[in-house]
Amino acid sequence: MVEDESPLERERRAKVVRIRAAGGEPYPWSFPGRLPTSEVAARAKALEPGTHATGGDPVAVAGRLRTTRTHGKTSFLDVDDLAGSLQLFVRVDELGEERYQRILADTDPGDIVGARGVPLLTRRGEPSLLVHELEILAKAIHPPPEKFHGLQDPEERIRRRYVDLLASPETRQRFVARSLLTRELRAFLDGERFLEVETAALVPTASGAAAEPFRTHSNYLNGPLQLRISLELPLKRLLVGGLERVYEIGHVFRNEDLDSIHSPEFSELELYWAYADYTDMRALAERMYHRLAQRIAELLPESPAAREAPERFRPPFATVDYVTELERRSGISDLLSKSPEQLRALARAAGANVPDDSSAGKFLDKLFEHYVEPTLERPTFVLDYPALTTPLAKRHRSRPGLVERFELFSQGVELGNAYTELNDPDEQEERFRAQLKGRGDDHYAYDADFVEALRFGMPPASGFGLGIDRLMMALAGIPSIKDVILFLPVRPRPT
């Protein structure tokens, strides 16, 4: 392994040896009492330029050394932590010749260091720490990416996200923002008296959506299991059980390709609300998106898209009717009276590559994707889908052939999906059976135990599902899902 190292890495290993030989420890156990760099910078800014704090206790910062500027007997070292960055002012006058030279000789960009000293504002007005002591907290053997351009190679940014993170404050802030956005989402739902639950990711048969599952094997069961493709059916069982308002945030898995808006493993939120319908849910969704938009604007003030999010997601959102809008955009009339063969021909004419044995619902979806979705630029609710497309939603109370469903689109991308939930067990059983007859690749797996659960009585309810990754993309204006997921599936690196 040592043979594979670059000259730079050999040089750094030599420093490790040298530090130990001098009685030092390049990987110490702790560094107590540090403050965020932002805190020390704030104290420094309160000083007159060219002065440092006098009296009072010394302060400490710790973080990754980014760069060193040496001017003979004075040096400037920039240290990054999660809060920001601070310049360390290192001077032979404070440290003595021997310690000063040793610090410069032993440290490299990329090292984790800790420094103690007093706040100082330079003559040029740069907040700094006048260093009394500096120690290496973790010696880096690999050099960090180039200090100005950072890590540019898109492959390396995904394979070694930690390097992307350590080299790029923007990447760090993006993922911090995502985490805090999810926290805000939980706070909102908790405030609405929803109960967070966790259901099984390993299931006998993945259902609740039309997608190819990952398949695995259980030694305990001595039989096959699948990874869930949706959270829907377990959560509705909890409504049967009386939990009334539940939500889950978790990963679902779909054995499909990765592209700029799809990942095989992604984060989903689903919530289920007893005694409410999809109109109630639409109002809740609007309030939720608006609150999250306000939060992202606070979290990413440098991002123009994030700053505009509160205005963009200000209720009420635009609405269009599914069938009306599809007929208007496509020029096709009487869509709901078309035969599956006619719909297939229309879908093919619109450029969709669909197998012959797909369901009529699939053909309709393809038409909608082609004619309507690209036009949905502003956040827009699409209302009342054909029943053919949606086997788990309740039939519309007044519009035959339709179900009570909405989806939210923004910039042509689907952000969320909600129904008034189907709770008639006999109708659910019939819809599952109709799915199986389609025999295409787009059916929902029959879940007999779920039908059994409905026979115990599920209260009228509405459910809503959305992808957390796409939520983050839409609010923060990030075009690729690869930039909002920390660790993506990657092929093994060739040896």
Added chain:
RNA sequence: GGGCCCGUAGCUCAGUCGGCAGAGCAGGCGGCUCUUAACCGCAAGGUCAGGGGUUCGAAUCCCCUCGGGCCCGCCA
């Protein structure tokens, strides 16, 4: 799965018509007590993704393989 493009030093990138493998950053040595992409000087650093072919000669042209990006197709 199909098409197009990319892979050169640890990192960011040049490399023309096929003719000695280049720069900046980082690292080494020397200089510099308020710099901030610090600066100045010297020396060092390469499996040009991997394999094969054409050629007097290949980073450069051709073929194959691996990895990646974008677009299209598919799940959201």
